[in-house]
Amino acid sequence: MINVCRENLMDGAIRAFARRSFNPEAKLSVIFMDDFMQAEGSVDKGGPTRGFFRLLMIALRDSTLFTGPQNSKNLSLDSHALRRGLYRTYGVMIAVALVHGGVLPSCFSERLYQNLCSTPTSPPTLEEVADQDLQLKLKKISEAVDITAARAAIEEAAESLSLLGSLRHITTMEGRDQLVQAATSFYVEGRTEEALQHCSLQTC
Template sequence: MTLESNVLEKKGSDCYKQYTSLIYDCIELNSSSDEEGVQFAENSSVRLHDGDQVTLHDVITNLALQIDEDAVSKFNIDRINIWDGALRGFKRKTYKPENRMSVMFTDSDGNSEGAVDRGGPTREFLTLLMQTLHNSKIYEGSEDWKNLTCDSQALRDDDYFLAGRIIAISLVHGGPSPNFFSRTLYDSLAYDPQQVTPSVKDICDCDIAEIILEMENVSTLEGLKDVAAKHCNLLHVAGCYRYLQNLQDRDVLVQDFMKWYVCGRTRNSLERLKEGLKTLGVLDAIVAHPVLFANSFCWREEVLTSEQFSELFKISFSTAGSNKRREEQRIVGYWRDYLQDVEDADSSVSLRQILAFITGADKEPPLGFQPQPSVEFLHENNEGYISNFPQANTCCNILKLPILKSFDEFKKQMDFAILNSPGFGHP
């Protein structure tokens, strides 16, 4: 069944029209290239022909219309081996990408950490899974500039397809984006791979980099012929060994060799990754909106500040003028000072750790947080008990702050709870 018919069947013609108007509307994106690849737009929206704007959030929100909240695919995950649990879940015969995900983590003793997943455990699982992909053998390169490998075992196991499917599922189900693709790899997905021009930055094999440097540094035709003869076996495999007529052939030879090493050698890996990304229509959306998705796939520095952090949360105060309200206003002051200390590195935790403790994700996913994160307060309960530690509900994105007498005690208990919570926090 096609993506369009899935949406039409599940959500009706109105939703389908809304989806197609965003994804397949006539939109022209003029892209230019520098030596590192496509020059991406800094803004997070593009303008349509009728003057309206569509954002990445709009596109992913419409893709998420396919999710069937009444059908559930279950995942039983051990944090020590995220990948193993993911494989079991994704390869289960009854698994369907459009089913709502329900994740149950087990602790070191095999006990369940929670019975119901209303979003938090899924976000945490997808965040951990994206980190696992980042460090997997199917990618190579620096931390923020990854290209595909050519791994025969991974091809036999179809790991590239699974990686593409996981990325697509993460985006549509409210999880994080990769943020580690090289521009060369992203361009190969979003545009015609034949038009992609790799750079030396894409070469992580030192021996290959030395060969390229050796060819680039020759200054005579005879020297170029000698270098080509020296590496003729590898150049033959790459399909770029040829008769060299002049020194200008050097640049063509270098580009052809780099293109083979980065793109040609990994063509099968790329095709399987693209097949996986077709899940839930994500690859079609990337091709339709390449500028919008670029910053979600490629790395860019995102510094989370205490002010930005505070703006993510709404404060749920008690009735104005009440004793509880006065205590809560004091604690909010502690909370904001605590965030400032964390930003200033005067704490044992980071802002991303705090966000993960509350939501299950260490940064805001492209689909955003649903519901909006909020702050509540832990007053004395009916039995007279007062909690000294913060509590987090990652399913509802709620942080409950303790009512403590001093800022120093507040900071101490916040640090302890966040650093000692299982995973990113309790669902």
Template sequence: MESQIAEKVPVQEILLELSSKISTKRQCKFNINRSAVWEGAMRGFQRVSYDPNLMICVKFSDDMGRNEEGVDLGGPRREFLRLLMETIARSPMFEGKENSKNLALDSTALREDWYYIAGKAIAVSLVHGGPPPNFLSPTVFCLLVNGSVNPKLEDIADTELLEKVKKVSESTTLEDLEKSNAPLLDYLANAGCLRPMRSIRDRDLLVQDIVMFQVIHRVQSPFQRFCEGLKTLGVLDQVRRHPDSFRPLFCYEPNTLTADQVDDLFSIRLSPEGSNKRAAEEMVVTF
């Protein structure tokens, strides 16, 4: 009898297949200043001549305009993509915990189409050998894959709103429920959730509606543009086909520290060969 469970495809194999279509004969050049990585990325990605199928060539320049590296042998490109992923994670386009962020609603980002650029940047980084985003919440990842999700109360990043909604969720009588609702009346009206509470049973449905509006419905437009950007180089399509393979790249997963990882943290600098110090150091290194 055949197994009904599809075998998990290694994500490296999927990305290798996507990157095999990148042309190494032609390049797209990016001039980047480390103090303005996002601005440099936007200039590059929004150019009419930009083609994600061409190799990215990055040149860093300091404030005086001197080139730090004239030739991109891969290092500057990876450094640029690393800085870009960090910049996107800290941007006003996302909100929430450091390693588990949801989309935020930012009028400037929406007007300037930054959400699309952010999605494209993540797709390009994955296929061009850069780091993964690794900061999206499981809620956003599930939404990317399935198109729908039931967010949790903890997904609300606005701490003031979260505390108010918690009080609603903790109400045990109809009187408590009406009192906890009072500070939220304007918000509920804007969210389309304003309605009379006839029994305590209405509490859970109200909390669910608030969370769904705040985390999902409110950011539908940013989410759609983010998805459009992620379609670059076929990345979103592969994410939806192989969610288990891509989840560790999009969502932070703490790993157990290994001896090899600790070993890799250190670069050993030994004293000159033949010296007494060198002999003692070589003995210590084994430990």
């Protein structure tokens, strides 16, 4: 049984799904509570459960664990959530919502679906870099007309590139393109790999 308040639905859901006694294979019964912790309605015959999962998927979409447009979300990296095991908990929520409520997380990008199911993906593009400042720096490098301009743009972005493990000296324009792609790929997919593994163990 899951008791949740509409105004604080995600916190209640996290507590319920993170319980050691929680069994994702058992039939769920959801009761919505008011501000005074009184049940809103009668026994759950399916409607409250489906309503709960629809609201839960919206709350999940708007959480800090995802980034991007509402209908095309990718994973973001939240180190605190990773330490707390929230990516795993969210993965369980998605799996249970699908199996018990027939509710899909329709906000996922095609890339995230492919990542979750371990299917091959195309190289990430600059448009998928959610950090606008980083995206502009990488675009400046990729649009540099010669090696001198590219090196200057790389120098401006040195701190960010260093954090991504992509800072390097280039001698050709091909090297410039490889640097931009390496930084883009790591930002979009590489840095969230551990979080993705926590989710995908539950959802595929």
